[in-house]
Amino acid sequence: MTSSVPSEFTGKHVTVAGLGVSGVPAAKVLLGLGAHVTVVNDGDDERARTQAAELESLGATVRLGDGDTLPEGTELIVTAPGWKPTKPLFTAAGQAGVPVWGDVELAWRLRGLDGRKAAPWLAVTGTNGKTTTVQMLASILKAAGLRTAAVGNIGVSLLDAVTGDTEYDVLAVELSSYQLHWAPSLRAHSAAVLNLAPDHLDWHGSMEAYAADKGRIYEGNRVACVYNVADKATEELVRAADVEEGCRAVGFTLGTPGPSQLGVVEGLLVDRAFVEDRQKNAQELAEVSDVNPPAPHNIANALAAAGLARAFGVSAAAVRDGLRAFTPDAHRIAHVADVDGVAYVDDSKATNTHATEASLAAYESIVWIAGGLAKGATFDELVVGAAKRLRGAVLIGADRALIREALARHAPEVPVVDLDRTDTGAMLQAVQEARRLARPGDTVLLAPACASMDMFTNYNQRGDAFAQAVRELGA
Structure with missing residues (x-):
């Protein structure tokens, strides 16, 4: 991007901390704005060297293998969101009085460059459900005829959204706790926090x-x-x-909503926040069956998305149409198949206990496939809440013993199959064991409550392995 308008970055010495999905676009944007850009990166692998060569050809200075030293003359740092605040680079910046921004902060400050419309942001965060909620919100906004995109932590760069050729009416923005930490001046039109549970505590x-x-x-x-x-x-x-005058607190609930809330009444999603005389009136938005899938935590996601859309003035009809048009990403409580009267559901994205708790609450009788890398999590509370729903459990992965021990303490009557394997082929055996435990009407649920990297590249590969194993059952 090259701006025809002189900016606060022209001639400024900016250090970009970290290559990758945020650092490279940030460096390119800053170079286009006339900044003197130095990129520092911890790694010095082939991918980093390729990215460095590209940025050096554009005029940047790149230092590989040294992400801790503050380059001389730095006036601003723009960091990748995952870099910890305790890193020596940021300690040095603090001592030198150098501000540190993330790419989200940079994107926020670049809105409206060259006189273009600065699209307002409807922002979403939370421990779980962010991506689904933002995608639902974008679908609703599109149904209302608005030019929008789902951006941020969702994979579409906010920098691309605010500096690209498309002018948006509004942006649906997913933000992680990392990104928010490094975004001091962000001020959204409206925002939602979906839930809070322990996560990323090693970082924070x-x-x-x-x-x-x-x-x-x-x-x-x-x-x-x-x-x-x-x-x-x-x-x-x-x-x-600290909000602007007139900003309102709007709750969402799976129960009957009170005034200034959205909720559920007799199978309907209803709004008692953005209606005339909300003490007495409610507006039907959609049916629960319009939410795909209609699991409790996904209905909550839909209500949060609807709340943000209604805050932006979107009609009830657009909420309904947007929810009907929405298709969830793979590996998010996705029904794979029914085999011999048993449903097989892939929620490989449930990589922590909070997400798994929501997943387990969606079904009455479950054979649970769980395990992987626990990331310091404990499982007692999760097992206590789910014990009455469990027909059986099949455990895989490096930290499966932690789940097995919680089951022994709190659900000793639940049969447990402990697979002493961490190879990718273990998933087929896990599904076969789950089939043996299941009865017609049950759900075999992959909701690992753990990360996947002990056995798989990522949760997508884990979910794909589960789906393939299920297909082999039905073959």
Whole structure:
């Protein structure tokens, strides 16, 4: 990108911390704005060298294998979101009075460059459900005839969205806690925190710091702070936020909504927040059956998306049409097949206990396939909540013993198959064992509650292995 308008970055010495999906676009944008760009990167592998060569050809200076030293003369750092705040580079920056931004902060400040329309942001964060909710929101906004895109932590670069040729009416923005940490001036039109559960604590240092970074999404909201009625921590973040005059707290609930809430009544999604005389009136938005899949946590996602859309003035009909048009990504509580009266469901994306708790709550009688890398998680609370729903469990992966021990403590009557394997072929055996335990009407549910990298490249490969194993059952 090359701007015809002089910017605050012209002639500025900017250090970009980290190559990859955020660093390379940030460096290119800054070079196009006339900045003097130095890129520092911890790694020095073939991919990094290829990226470095490209950026050097555009005028950047690139230092590979040294991401800790602050380059002399640096006036600003733009960092990849995953770099920890405790990194020596940032300690040095703090001592030198050098500000640190993430690529989200950079994108926020570049809105409206060259006189283009600065599209407002409808922002979503939370421990689980962010991607699905943002995709639902984008589908609703499109159904309303608005030019929009699902961007941010979802894989589409915010920098591309704000500096590209397309002018948007509004953006549906997924933001991680990492991204929010490095985005001090972000001020969304409206925002939602879906839920809060312990995650990434090694990065943030504590649950309090993690929650505080999530809560940054509410700062400066103009119209609505959307929170989860069932998760009091999200409401507390709203209360703590410094918002614009007139901005409202809007809750979503799977129960009957009160005033200023969205909820569910007799199979309908209803709005008592964005209606005339919300003390007495409610607006039907959609049927529960319009949500795909209509699992409880996904209905909650739909209500959060609807709340943000309604805050932007979208009609009830567009909410319904957008939800009907939405198709979830693979490996998110996806029905694979029915075999001999047993449903097989792939929720490989459930990589932590909070997501798995929601997944297990969606079915009445379950043979649970779980295990992998626990990332420091404990499983007692998860097993206590799910014990009555479990027909059996099949455990795989490096940290399966942690789940086995929790099952022994809290659900000793549940039969457990412990597969002492961490090779990718273990999934076929796991599915075969689950079939043996299941009865007609049961659901065999892959909801690992763990990361996948002990056995698979990622959760996608794990889910694909499950689906392939199920297909072999039915062959």
